[in-house]
Structures are given as structure tokens and as C-alpha cells.
Amino acid sequence: MLRIRRFEERCVELYSAAKIRGFVHLYIGEEAVAVGVNEALDPDDAVVSTYREHGHALARGIPAEAVMAEMYGRTTGCSRGRGGSMHLFDASRRFYGGNAIVAGGLPLAAGLALADRMRGAHHVTCCFFGDGAFAEGEFHETANLASLWNLPLLLACENNQYAMGTALERHEAQTDLAMRAASYGMVAWAVDGMDAEAVESAARRATDGIRAGAGPHFLELRTYRFRAHSMYDPDRYREKAEIERWKTRDPIEWLTARMRERGELGDQDLAEFEQQVADEVEQAVEAAERAPEEPVGDLLRHVTSDPGEVS
Secondary structure, X not given: OHHHHHHHHHHHHHHHOOOOOOOOOOOOOOHHHHHHHHHOOOOOOEEEOOOOOHHHHHHHOOOHHHHHHHHHOOOOOOOOOOOHHHOOOEHHHOEOOOOOOOOOHHHHHHHHHHHHHHHOOOOOEEEEEEHHHHHOHHHHHHHHHHHHOOOOEEEEEEEOOEEOOEEHHHHOOOOOHHHHHHOOOOEEEEEEOOOHHHHHHHHHHXXXXXXXXXXXXXXXXXXXXXXXXXXXXXXXXXXXXXXXHHHOOOHHHHHHHHHHHXXXXXXXXXXXXXXXXXXXXXXXXXXXXXXOOOOHHHOOOOOOOOHHHOO
């Protein structure tokens, strides 16, 4: 969680300095979800993400250097600089990309889960999406087919209370998303998404059930983003007092305090973690600064076919 937080904070600085361009959607405040869920996944499981996917990618094990280079649009990025902030991808880690389309990853996740089931592979496909995606047809179609076909699919809804600038209660008549998901015949429950240990426990229970053949599971992970929807967003739709209330439940501070109480974390340990993460992030920035941009002559590679290769 510290790696994600410090990486994101550095991205704010780099975006302000025009080193990073385009849209950037920060994950600050939601770290417990990415870390807790990924703790319950195996390396052979698949992950499908959203446009707010830096935390998912880092928790999945994609190196900070590869993610930062992608943010810079450099060829050493995990998507060779072509995806940027919203389209991180790493097939070697079965991380099948961020998706700029709200709910766009859900049908893809269903297809990955179906492929694994048809091959007899006992893997789980985890699809992250926000509460705004719950209102899209793709969610309901995916949930219906997943239950009908008994797919090994974990639907991880990051309910951060806002679909862009619209509060949950203003776009959903029934705000208990887990209850609605259960209507599709799948196991579903809500989890405190600010508590990394609660998230990990719930995700492990869900993945164990999926691996045992119990079909798709749905987790409503109730969390909150401390920053605006994107770096372009003036964030005028939330009261500052509301943001400050949620910050009192900062997932990193919560886990740190709990580990201190149990004697699992001391001041020296925390200082070492912070230094390790700081060094890692700075090395990622330095590597991105040195990395080459794609030559203009290569911009059509992987976009159009070479006429000479078409028979």
C-alpha cells in the first residue's frame, strides 16, 4: 500500500510538471482494495482492471519502472508507451489491462473465465470495476451469463461512493449493490474496503469458493478516493468535511496502527519500508526520464498491416 501511495503522489508532481500527459485517475485512498484482493489471487489467475488501475498493476507485481515508463509514454513501459495511464497491460502476469470504457472490462473478464473453464484450468478471473459500472448493461449481462455458465469469475466492485461526480444515492435507487448482485444467483456480500485485512479475508473466501466450483462471487468493496475523479477534475461535488471524515479511515494508517498494537511493526521497520519505496519510485522516475520515445516512423506498427505481408 505504501508503494502505491508514494507512486501516486509522485505522479501528481510529475503531472503538474507536464512530465505525464493525458488523463490520470489516482488510486489514493483505495489501496486496501487492490492489495487485499491481489493477496488472495494466484499468479495464474487473471486480472481485468479499469482506468484507475495503477494500484491494481503495482499490487499484481508489475514493476514500478514499467508502470512509470508507461505513464511517460516511453517504449520501456509495460504497454510499450502506447497505453499511458489508462491502459496498463502485462500478459506475462495475466494482467489484461486497464479499460477506458466504463464497464468495458466486464465482458472481457467473462470471456477469460470461460476460456479457463473450457480448458479445464482451475484459475480465477478477477474483474475490478466501480459503482458507476454497476449501472451499465455490461455488468448485468456479465453477471447473468457468469451465473448461467457457472464461470470462475470474481466481480470486485470498488464502490468509492461516486461515479465520476455523481454520488451513489443519486444514480442508484437501491444502494446496496451486493444485495442487487445476489439477485443473479451468485454469492455476494459487502466489505469494508478501507480495511486491508478484511478485504483479503473476503477475497480469499470468495476465491476459495470459486475454485471449489461454487460459481461467480461478487464483492462490494466500500472505499473512497481521497483525490478528485481525475487530475482534470476540480472536485466541486464533494464537501471537504466529507473527504476529511474518510481520511480518518486511511487504510495505510489503519493497518499500521493495528500492526503496531500486535507488535508486528516498529518505527525502524516503517522507516525502512518508506525508504525502500522512496528509492524504488525515484529509480522508476529516473529510468522513465532516460527511456526512449517511440520513433515517429514506428507509430503505425501494430496498427495497420504491412501491405507486403498481406497475401
